[in-house]
Amino acid sequence: MENVPFCSDVSYRSNPPQPAEAGGENPQSGQAIARVWHGTVEILSNQPVAQSTYRMAVGCPPVAERIRPGQFVMVRLAGSMEPLFGRALALYEVLRDEAGQTVAVELVYRVVGRVTGRLAEMGPGDRLELWGPLGNGFPADPTGHLVMVAGGIGFTPFLALGQEALGRRRYGLPARPAPWARKVTLCYGEPTAAWLAPMEEFQQAGIDVHLATEDGSAGHRGLVTELIEPIVAQSDQPCRIVCCGPEPMMAATAQIARRLGIPCLASLERPMACGLGICFSCVVRVRLPTGDWDYRRACVDGPVFDAHQILWDTEISLDQGSPVAHARDRRSVENP
Ligand SMILES: Cc1cc2nc3c(=O)[nH]c(=O)nc-3n(C[C@H](O)[C@H](O)[C@H](O)COP(=O)(O)OP(=O)(O)OC[C@H]3O[C@@H](n4cnc5c(N)ncnc54)[C@H](O)[C@@H]3O)c2cc1C
Numbered sequence: 001m002e003n004v005p006f007c008s009d010v011s012y013r014s015n016p017p018q019p020a021e022a023g024g025e026n027p028q029s030g031q032a033i034a035r036v037w038h039g040t041v042e043i044l045s046n047q048p049v050a051q052s053t054y055r056m057a058v059g060c061p062p063v064a065e066r067i068r069p070g071q072f073v074m075v076r077l078a079g080s081m082e083p084l085f086g087r088a089l090a091l092y093e094v095l096r097d098e099a100g101q102t103v104a105v106e107l108v109y110r111v112v113g114r115v116t117g118r119l120a121e122m123g124p125g126d127r128l129e130l131w132g133p134l135g136n137g138f139p140a141d142p143t144g145h146l147v148m149v150a151g152g153i154g155f156t157p158f159l160a161l162g163q164e165a166l167g168r169r170r171y172g173l174p175a176r177p178a179p180w181a182r183k184v185t186l187c188y189g190e191p192t193a194a195w196l197a198p199m200e201e202f203q204q205a206g207i208d209v210h211l212a213t214e215d216g217s218a219g220h221r222g223l224v225t226e227l228i229e230p231i232v233a234q235s236d237q238p239c240r241i242v243c244c245g246p247e248p249m250m251a252a253t254a255q256i257a258r259r260l261g262i263p264c265l266a267s268l269e270r271p272m273a274c275g276l277g278i279c280f281s282c283v284v285r286v287r288l289p290t291g292d293w294d295y296r297r298a299c300v301d302g303p304v305f306d307a308h309q310i311l312w313d314t315e316i317s318l319d320q321g322s323p324v325a326h327a328r329d330r331r332s333v334e335n336p
């Protein structure tokens with residue numbers, strides 16, 4: 001962390017927590033003011049772990065000691081205006097030194113565009129602009145069986161979450177009471193085996209891992225959502241689902257959870273620019289207790305939402321018009 005050109009703590013104010021719908025839950029942390037560290041960090045390591053997928057450690061003790069499962073950081077290429085906006089990456093793991101001090105944040109990213117493409121070319125000693133921790137993260141609500149459902153790179157928040165839930169690792173300042181789940185399962189799906197990230201750490205932490213690939217090259221042949229019902233049916237504990245991945249996958253997971261009558265949280269990966277609640281590039285439609293809907297910013301009101309409150313794009317009928325029309329004209333929606 002030597003030669004840090006700038007480093008500052010900034011604060012932002014998030015919306016007050018939204019009331020949860022009956023039978024649901026409110027994943028929002030209730031924090032009105034969040035302190036965000038902003039500075040330049042050094043890359044400590046950057047290794048491929050699967051097809052187009054890399055695991056990167058960045059030295060950043062102020063973020064590493066405070067970040068919790070489900071929170072994220074924004075990164076930019078240091079000293080470059082191109083691309084202008086930051087990119088969001090979820091906490092994968094924090095690294096500690098021999099004395100047990102948190103010193104680094106680990107991120108896992110998949111190459112999909114300009115920033116992730118550049119990240120893949122970088123190595124130890126290269127620098128990034130970074131700000132965080134951001135977002136509400138997952139709550140640590142006491143749970144019998146936590147079922148984590150991941151589509152593609154959406155598995156990244158779940159190592160830290162599963163480890164915390166089982167009491168194997170603790171995160172944040174102050175660290176939350178753990179363990180808070182009796183059993184943790186990860187359902188993880190990819191198109192084909194080459195895209196599957198290594199699962200040894202999940203398994204060593206005591207997480208029960210179930211894989212699905214669309215071509216059947218590893219695990220169940222088919223969609224990851226097909227794994228959910230049998231796992232819930234065979235569980236001897238009350239289940240709670242968390243999901244992260246492509247939105248159609250999360251919408252399908254929410255539908256299954258609703259049918260089974262169990263709570264479901266979704267961590268949204270909306271494109272973001274500031275991560276601080278300023279630009280409104282990340283808005284998501286959520287149901288209100290009144291039956292109407294309104295926009296929430298995924299960066300400060302999420303990224304973790306009650307999946308049953310989200311108005312998934314698949315639920316919006318064509319006659320409701322464009323997002324611009326939505327902004328002008330809030331319409332009433334019915335719970336499915
Ligand atoms: C809270 C949060 C956590 C995230 N965590 C991770 C993570 O841990 N690892 C990871 O690899 N990615 C993660 N993402 C997604 C990542 O931020 C985007 O993929 C990012 O845009 C990549 O930047 P890029 O410059 O490489 O690609 P871009 O140039 O931004 O985009 C490349 C292509 O991907 C499309 N695209 C970009 N973002 C999204 C999106 N969110 N959903 C669908 N399509 C998109 C664009 O339309 C374009 O076609 C997260 C996003 C959020 C909001």
Ligand code: FES
Nearest residue numbers: 275277279280299
């Ligand atoms: S990313 Fe700017 S408001 Fe959410």
